[in-house]
Amino acid sequence: MLNLNIRAQFQNFQLTIDQQIPGKGISAIFGPSGSGKSTLLRCIAGFQACQGLIQLGSDTWLDSTGKINVPPHQRPVGYVFQDARLFSHLSVAGNLAFARDRAHAGGLLNYPDVIDSLALAPLLNRDVLALSGGEQQRVALARTLLTQPRLLMLDEPLSALDYARKAELLALIKSVCHRFEMPALFVSHAIDEVAQLASYALVIDNGRIQTAANTERVLQDPLLHKLTGRFESGYILHCQVTGYDSHFQLSQLECEGQTLQIPVTYPLKNKSNIPLFVRARDVSVATELPEHISTRNVLTGTLSRIEPLPQTPFAELTIQLGEQQLGARITRAAVAALSLTVGAKVHTLIKSASFDADG
Amino acid sequence: MIEWSAITLTLQLAGVSTLVLLVLGTPLAWWLARADGKLKTTIETLTALPLVLPPTVLGFYLLIFLSPNTPLGEFWFTLTGEHLTFSFSALVIASVVYSLPFMVQPLQGAFESLGRAPLEAAASLGASPLDTFIHVVLPLSKRGYLTAVVLTFAHTIGEFGVVLMVGGNIPERTRVISIAIYEHVETLNYAQAHTLAAGLLLFSFIVLLLVYGGNKRAPIRLG
Numbered sequence: 001m002l003n004l005n006i007r008a009q010f011q012n013f014q015l016t017i018d019q020q021i022p023g024k025g026i027s028a029i030f031g032p033s034g035s036g037k038s039t040l041l042r043c044i045a046g047f048q049a050c051q052g053l054i055q056l057g058s059d060t061w062l063d064s065t066g067k068i069n070v071p072p073h074q075r076p077v078g079y080v081f082q083d084a085r086l087f088s089h090l091s092v093a094g095n096l097a098f099a100r101d102r103a104h105a106g107g108l109l110n111y112p113d114v115i116d117s118l119a120l121a122p123l124l125n126r127d128v129l130a131l132s133g134g135e136q137q138r139v140a141l142a143r144t145l146l147t148q149p150r151l152l153m154l155d156e157p158l159s160a161l162d163y164a165r166k167a168e169l170l171a172l173i174k175s176v177c178h179r180f181e182m183p184a185l186f187v188s189h190a191i192d193e194v195a196q197l198a199s200y201a202l203v204i205d206n207g208r209i210q211t212a213a214n215t216e217r218v219l220q221d222p223l224l225h226k227l228t229g230r231f232e233s234g235y236i237l238h239c240q241v242t243g244y245d246s247h248f249q250l251s252q253l254e255c256e257g258q259t260l261q262i263p264v265t266y267p268l269k270n271k272s273n274i275p276l277f278v279r280a281r282d283v284s285v286a287t288e289l290p291e292h293i294s295t296r297n298v299l300t301g302t303l304s305r306i307e308p309l310p311q312t313p314f315a316e317l318t319i320q321l322g323e324q325q326l327g328a329r330i331t332r333a334a335v336a337a338l339s340l341t342v343g344a345k346v347h348t349l350i351k352s353a354s355f356d357a358d359g
Numbered sequence: 360m361i362e363w364s365a366i367t368l369t370l371q372l373a374g375v376s377t378l379v380l381l382v383l384g385t386p387l388a389w390w391l392a393r394a395d396g397k398l399k400t401t402i403e404t405l406t407a408l409p410l411v412l413p414p415t416v417l418g419f420y421l422l423i424f425l426s427p428n429t430p431l432g433e434f435w436f437t438l439t440g441e442h443l444t445f446s447f448s449a450l451v452i453a454s455v456v457y458s459l460p461f462m463v464q465p466l467q468g469a470f471e472s473l474g475r476a477p478l479e480a481a482a483s484l485g486a487s488p489l490d491t492f493i494h495v496v497l498p499l500s501k502r503g504y505l506t507a508v509v510l511t512f513a514h515t516i517g518e519f520g521v522v523l524m525v526g527g528n529i530p531e532r533t534r535v536i537s538i539a540i541y542e543h544v545e546t547l548n549y550a551q552a553h554t555l556a557a558g559l560l561l562f563s564f565i566v567l568l569l570v571y572g573g574n575k576r577a578p579i580r581l582g
Contacts, residue, residue, distance in 0.1 A: 102485035
């Protein structure tokens with residue numbers, strides 16, 4: 001358990017956080033630019049002066065009343081920066097050795113496993129300046145893991161990457177954290193990254209935590225609407241990969257006994273379970289099964305809630321699909337025209353292009 | 360006849376002064392690169408003073424400061440039994456003051472251009488500040504050090520006024536190349552002056568050529 005009760009002030013910005021964060025799994029810190037996400041990580045790492053209390057488990061890193069302030073290099077926390085920050089005077093292997101030689105005591109990760117999990121063997125003798133952005137971040141992640149941190153912090157590590165690299169690295173981060181049972185804080189301003197990666201999410205705005213709960217609940221929170229400027233809230237559908245169509249480059253998923261096809265850059269691992277984040281704004285509903293339509297994904301369920309959004313033309317629908325739920329945002333006019341009522345059977349249409357699943 | 364004693368003495372003086380300045384200049388430049396506020400501005404100004412002051416002014420004050428009736432001169436006398444002024448040690452002290460900006464400014468520039476990113480990265484990997492300085496800052500500031508060392512060495516070799524004021528012209532003790540040239544000219548011994556002058560000219564040209572040629576990425580910053 002990471003226990004935070006901190007205040008930091010610089011220029012005109014004030015960060016005030018009083019929060020406990022789970023000590024396992026990946027927790028996302030989500031918020032718009034300038035909301036204080038990175039500042040929070042910098043406080044935890046000790047790079048940003050702040051007042052209050054920071055504890056990880058039974059270790060206290062900062063306690064202003066007890067005059068404890070552990071210097072950054074003695075805090076067993078790993079920091080993966082947005083811009084990788086590899087040392088340009090060292091090779092890839094040199095960067096990794098730098099971290100390994102200074103590892104915090106008591107770590108269980110071993111060098112070959114880390115190299116293997118991030119597929120770094122072919123890069124070891126390379127000059128870091130010759131690496132692509134994605135490769136740099138893989139090396140940075142390995143380097144951080146080799147310090148044997150008790151908590152991994154990732155500060156928008158994907159933001160400098162193109163779409164395909166992003167997806168690849170996201171999947172790697174997830175598998176590495178899982179494989180090494182490494183608790184992580186993942187800072188992001190991209191909601192789809194949060195949805196795919198994190199089991200717990202904190203929404204931060206204006207230097208304060210707005211909401212903190214498990215990711216599914218946070219993603220359904222209409223509060224996200226205000227923060228992201230667009231309607232980004234949605235539901236996570238837990239699906240199983242059942243096949244891949246190499247000609248059309250579509251992965252086939254099964255969700256509550258129904259089939260979905262999603263476009264993917266790489267084939268998804270067969271039989272793996274993946275969380276699929278579906279934004280309510282990408283879902284429309286029909287009362288009869290539509291034909292002659294380009295939308296490939298139609299899931300049939302029961303309308304369980306209709307909530308008009310005050311002062312907007314829209315209404316938020318919740319559709320029950322077996323054990324799971326899906327949100328749809330349509331106009332209030334459409335609700336009236338289709339005479340939608342709670343309990344009605346509806347077909348939900350999901351635009352394939354709206355999926356961002358990659359792992 | 361080449362005056363080897365003047366040449367050896369000059370090289371010795373430049374070598375020792377450069378070493379002393381490396382030791383003193385590194386922490387000073389590091390502090391200047393990271394500090395802020397009035398104190399920094401004041402120290403920065405003091406460091407740059409030798410660039411603009413006539414060497415005779417500097418030499419005059421040093422002569423007074425090092426003379427036997429000051430605390431430093433007295434202390435030196437009880438320690439070594441010799442007067443500090445007109446000694447090789449006085450030349451080293453004078454050169455260190457005179458060449459200070461040539462060491463500190465390139466180093467400060469190199470440290471500033473590093474930024475805090477590599478320092479934070481090193482700290483996040485468990486490196487203490489000293490460890491970070493030795494294994495990250497120094498190798499990344501290689502070019503700054505090369506510039507600083509070469510400029511300091513070359514500048515010390517070329518100094519005249521300060522040396523004359525605090526060292527005079529004592530063969531094998533304080534008679535460096537520039538002073539030997541001056542005396543040769545005074546005594547109309549142009550042949551000897553030519554040999555030494557041409558030697559210094561060539562040396563300085565080659566040194567600057569090496570520095571500018573190897574410094575395309577990190578230009579020399581003075582003043």
